Amino acid sequence: MINFIGNFNIIPSLPEKLEPLREIASNLYWTWNQEAIELFRRLDMDLWEETHHNPLLMLGKIxxxxxxxxxxxxxxxxHMNRVFIHFQVYLGEITWYQKNYKTQASPPYIAYFSAEFGLTECLQIYSGGLGVLSGDHMxxxxxxxxxxxxxxxxYKEGYxxxxxxxxxxxxxxYELTDFYNxxxxxxxxxxxxxxxxxxxxxGRKxxxxxxxxxxxxxxxxxxxxNVPENFEEDKKITRSLYGGNVETRIQQEIILGIGGIRALIAMDMRPIVCHMNEGHSAFLSLERIRNLIKHQSLTFNEAKDMNFYSNVFTTHTPVPAGIDIFPNDLIEKYFGFxxxxxxxxxxxxFYGLGTIIKDKAPSNFNMAHLAMN
Known part of the structure; x- marks a missing residue:
């Protein structure tokens, strides 16, 4: 006999007639379509507020x-069918880009990197203006x-x-986010x-x-x-937005920049242009240079030039408080090899990449300067 003590959630069965609700809720298109938002408010206004405007969680709790x-x-x-038809038309119609540009290359052509994305209240992966800008860009x-x-x-905790x-x-x-909802x-x-x-x-992977x-x-x-193969401390690297200390920050930015490029390649995506929203992802420049040296047999300077002309860097906080600067000894620890x-x-x-001031040896590594170099 097996004894089991635990919690069970009884999930309601969505009537076949309402199946479009699941498809609408599964694409963040609804976050900037007022009629879709009103549809979920109409379904259950109190639950809409209780779930922090999360329609998928609503469908599991209603x-x-x-x-x-x-x-x-x-x-x-x-109302639901009207929203669903508009959604399908939106996904299938000829876009501005398709009307104005013809290319034989395989998309995506642009990779947009940001430490925050403010897309909706229920997904706490942003803290303010930077995230809202990124979300609106998407x-x-x-x-x-x-x-x-x-x-x-x-981020499991977000901000x-x-x-x-x-x-x-x-x-x-801090409120934990259930990614499965x-x-x-x-x-x-x-x-x-x-x-x-x-x-x-x-010392580790x-x-x-x-x-x-x-x-x-x-x-x-x-x-x-947060995967089983990692040490407990490494599972927490992406736990909080702007949490931890300076070492947590550099670890996050390595994951975002270098890891982001490797993730795209692993998914068979090789964007022509990489857009860095602020300097948090600027380590991607190093990984792009590394790939050009390794796979295209370029010299460092050739790869650096090619990387420079295919990157975009934008900042909306060009003040010291908005720019990450790492001490050289920490950079050496993570990038020496x-x-x-x-x-x-x-x-x-290498350390010259972290500064635009060329007349003296830098003591710190400036991520905004790396993005511009």
Whole structure:
């Protein structure tokens, strides 16, 4: 006899007539379609607020009685079908990009890297303006049909939520995100197992898996180090947005920049242009140079020039507080072997990439300067 003690969630069965709800909820197109938002509010306004505007979680928590009720509500069904038809038309229509540009290359042509993506309240992978800018960039790319793919990090805790205590003190709390109740899925390999990418860290290997979200027409890939193969500390690398210390920050930025490029290649995507939203992902330049040296037999300077002319760097916080600067000893710890053996350059050349001030030896490594070099 097997004794089992645990929790069970009874998930309601979605009537066949309401099946379009699942498809609408599984693509973040609904986040900027007001009629779709009103559809989910109409389904259950209280639950909509309780789930922080998460339609997939709603469909798992709503009562069976309510689903059965709206399935025979002609007004609701007509509203749902109208949204679903608009969604299908949106995905299938000729886009601005297709009308204006012809190319034989295989998409995506642009990879957009950002440490934050503010797409919707229920997915806490942003803290403010930087994330909202990134999220709007993805939505605009979808509307225009630009062949773009987004790359970011998958934060289990995200950014903290602020609240006031009864005596007026400001406090913060972190809310865990259940990725399986979000409109996202794990990228798998040919064996239908999660695709995992390996990176060399000091004295060990660190692996990450990849989550995919669909933002209208464009995909967003989020990198997650919380996998069984990693040490406990390494599982936490992508746990919090802007959490931990300076070493956590450099680890996150290695995952985002170098890991992001390796993830795209592992998924058979080789973008022509890489767009860095702020300097957090600037290590991608080093990985692109490494690939050009290794696979195209270019010299370092040739690869550096090719990388320079195929990267885009944008910043909306050009002040010291908005720019990551790492001490050289920390950079040496994580990149000493990499630049000497993979890039095949000396320390003067390498550390010169982290500054635009060329008249003296730098003591720190500036990520914005790396992005511009």
């Amino acid at each position: 009562s069976q009685a309510r689903l059965n009720e709206v399935a025979v509500d002609d007004g609701f069904v007509a 939505k605009s790319a979808s509307d225009l049909g630009i062949p773009l793919v987004g790359v970011g990090l998958c 903290f939520q602020q609240y006031l205590t009864s005596d007026g003190w400001q406090q913060e709390r 979000q409109p996202m899925e794990l990228v798998t390999n040919e064996n239908k197992e999660p695709l995992k990418i390996e990176l060399d860290f000091p 660190v692996l990450f898996q990849i989550w995919k979200l669909q933002v209208g027409r464009v995909p967003l890939y989020l990198l997650d180090t 990499y630049y000497r053996n993979e890039l095949q350059i000396n320390d003067k050349t």
